[in-house]
Amino acid sequence: MTDTKPYSKLKIIFKYILYYFSAKGKHSVHSPLVYGFITQVLKANNNCKYLAAERERKRLRSNPAIIDFVDFGKKGMTFQKKIETIANNSLKSRKYAQLLRTTAQYFNAQHILELGTSLGITTAYLTYDSSVRTTSLEGSERIAQEAKQVWENLNLAQIQCITGDFKNTLKQIPKKSFDMIYIDGNHQYEPTISYFEQLQKNSHDKTIFIFDDIHYSPSMEKAWKHLQSQPQVTITLDLFFIGIIWIDASLSKENFVLRY
Numbered sequence: 451m452t453d454t455k456p457y458s459k460l461k462i463i464f465k466y467i468l469y470y471f472s473a474k475g476k477h478s479v480h481s482p483l484v485y486g487f488i489t490q491v492l493k494a495n496n497n498c499k500y501l502a503a504e505r506e507r508k509r510l511r512s513n514p515a516i517i518d519f520v521d522f523g524k525k526g527m528t529f530q531k532k533i534e535t536i537a538n539n540s541l542k543s544r545k546y547a548q549l550l551r552t553t554a555q556y557f558n559a560q561h562i563l564e565l566g567t568s569l570g571i572t573t574a575y576l577t578y579d580s581s582v583r584t585t586s587l588e589g590s591e592r593i594a595q596e597a598k599q600v601w602e603n604l605n606l607a608q609i610q611c612i613t614g615d616f617k618n619t620l621k622q623i624p625k626k627s628f629d630m631i632y633i634d635g636n637h638q639y640e641p642t643i644s645y646f647e648q649l650q651k652n653s654h655d656k657t658i659f660i661f662d663d664i665h666y667s668p669s670m671e672k673a674w675k676h677l678q679s680q681p682q683v684t685i686t687l688d689l690f691f692i693g694i695i696w697i698d699a700s701l702s703k704e705n706f707v708l709r710y
């Protein structure tokens with residue numbers, strides 16, 4: 451069995467340095483889709499500012515209230531944590547939340563699915579326009595309650611949250627295709643592969659799959675390699691902290707490591 455333990459901080463830094471110096475820029479890329487992604491999304495990303503969401507992040511980061519929650523990623527065990535600790539440690543940073551928002555916007559994703567809501571900050575970023583409908587899945591009722599407060603404060607009534615273990619809630623999601631699917635929960639080999647397989651029925655040719663923390667552990671790196679080898683997977687982008695996959699059969703199969 452592959453090691454599910456996360457790599458040490460030192461190992462991650464070492465891996466990041468290797469990634470950084472081996473990653474490509476726009477001049478060595480011939481795929482029009484990837485070239486467009488580099489020039490219109492990666493380079494333009496700094497223009498995207500969502501100050502209201504950052505104010506919500508700041509509010510959560512200074513909330514010392516302790517909550518009880520069930521962590522389905524850790525065998526359904528119950529934990530107690532301060533909201534500020536969750537806000538500091540579990541959420542995608544502003545840089546990556548902005549990237550996800552710019553990506554959704556550039557590819558005009560109208561129906562978005564997120565696995566792993568946590569406090570709902572990244573969900574808010576993904577929901578870049580009033581026309582976008584986002585479904586987000588979270589194991590902990592108590593954490594989802596905080597996320598709902600965030601969305602209410604940001605006037606994002608179009609987000610639907612479904613609570614419970616992904617293995618049950620994946621069966622409850624609307625029977626439709628999503629344009630973008632962001633998987634950020636239960637970072638282990640088998641669940642990651644299984645979510646990807648189950649979600650094929652909720653995808654179409656142009657669906658973009660985004661996986662979080664693809665270099666988090668040996669088990670996640672194995673999952674990323676497995677996904678790259680799947681016959682329906684054509685283009686993959688490794689941005690180190692996230693991996694992006696297209697299943698569009700009209701594209702040539704190629705794996706890219708891009709500097710971000």
Ligand SMILES: C[S@@+](CC[C@H](N)C(=O)[O-])C[C@H]1O[C@@H](n2cnc3c(N)ncnc32)[C@H](O)[C@@H]1O
Nearest residue numbers: 522523541542566568572588589615616635636
């Ligand atoms: C890393 S956090 C998500 C962060 C969020 N996407 C963001 O960037 O703001 C992962 C979340 O997934 C949830 N989770 C993990 N495994 C799960 C499972 N098997 N079923 C349901 N929820 C799960 C955890 O409760 C946690 O809140």
